[in-house]
Amino acid sequence: GQQVMQIPQYQHVQEGEDFTTYCNSSTTLSNIQWYKQRPGGHPVFLIQLVKSGEVKKQKRLTFQFGEAKKNSSLHITATQTTDVGTYFCAGPRGGGNKLTFGTGTQLKVEL
């Protein structure tokens, strides 16, 4: 079945450093979504990308959808302690908007 893998699984950075997480699907996706889960919290929707090669920005966060619509990335510029959490990508599987979630990348930011 469809699988969505993310790398790295963990990332420790110093505050101010950049961070990137990569998401790869075994099948072509109609769209890709990104979520953030703070420690002890629940996943919160960040963004959806639909078009091949699409790039979207939210302040220091840059999201990309690959040309083949099988991979995506999330880049954070100049990380802050508020960026701490686990970032998940997710893509629809089958019909009806059921999402398959990636394994997640846990980001820790040290002062």
Add this chain to the structure above:
Amino acid sequence: DADVTQTPRNRITKTGKRIMLECSQTKGHDRMYWYRQDPGLGLRLIYYSFDVKDINKGEISDGYSVSRQAQAKFSLSLESAIPNQTALYFCATSDPRSTYGYTFGSGTRLTVV
């Protein structure tokens, strides 16, 4: 009040016991989902429902059942809990007409001893 409310927040139960996790939403969404989260495995789909009369199994439905009592309510049951069902459980809703993704509840942390 939260858009998606899950109860209880935490629960410890014994092996073999039946337990129900409840989810209610005020989003007015038809689509509701139950996911399970385990460290390193992401979120895995247990069951989903696209309306009150529609219930579907997800990728890890064995050992679980659900009930969609109303548009706003979707309950998950463990008929006979076992220790490997210890996990964090999330309910979520979505609107297929929207570009906004899932709205998750705060989760239920279940421990089976």
